[in-house]
Amino acid sequence: MTSTPSRPASSAGSETLPVLPLRDIVVFPHMIVPLFVGREKSIRALEDVMREEKRILLVAQKNPADDDPQASAIYEVGTLAQVLQLLKLPDGTVKVLVEGLERAKIETFTERTEFFEAKVKVLPNDSDDA
Numbered sequence: 001m002t003s004t005p006s007r008p009a010s011s012a013g014s015e016t017l018p019v020l021p022l023r024d025i026v027v028f029p030h031m032i033v034p035l036f037v038g039r040e041k042s043i044r045a046l047e048d049v050m051r052e053e054k055r056i057l058l059v060a061q062k063n064p065a066d067d068d069p070q071a072s073a074i075y076e077v078g079t080l081a082q083v084l085q086l087l088k089l090p091d092g093t094v095k096v097l098v099e100g101l102e103r104a105k106i107e108t109f110t111e112r113t114e115f116f117e118a119k120v121k122v123l124p125n126d127s128d129d130a
Helices: 040-051
Strands: 014-022 032-037 055-060 077-088 094-109 117-122
Touching: 014 032, 014 040, 014 094, 032 040, 040 055, 040 077, 040 094, 055 094
Parallel strands: 014 055
Antiparallel strands: 014 117, 032 094, 055 077, 077 094, 094 117
């Protein structure tokens, strides 16, 4: 039996979270969106999220045709999201319902190899100026 370390939030307002690269969609704060996930790496990230706080960083990948993007092929700014529901489908894919919470930026990726994980910092909300 292995223990999963908790994800500590640092004093600078950063926390370590799984990252889900998205193709052909950008999720913004306050959006509730169903996503269909088929990549093994992404499914493992979602399974990890469901064991803990159910928060994940959704980030668009630069080339949607890339089936196995590297960290450098993922944009730095995305949306911190809450996983509301996860359904495993018979074909092995996963349907997940997420709610965008706030914008966040990847500070650095961790050494984790089974899925993308990064130190993430929430960005200030600029909509108050509008």
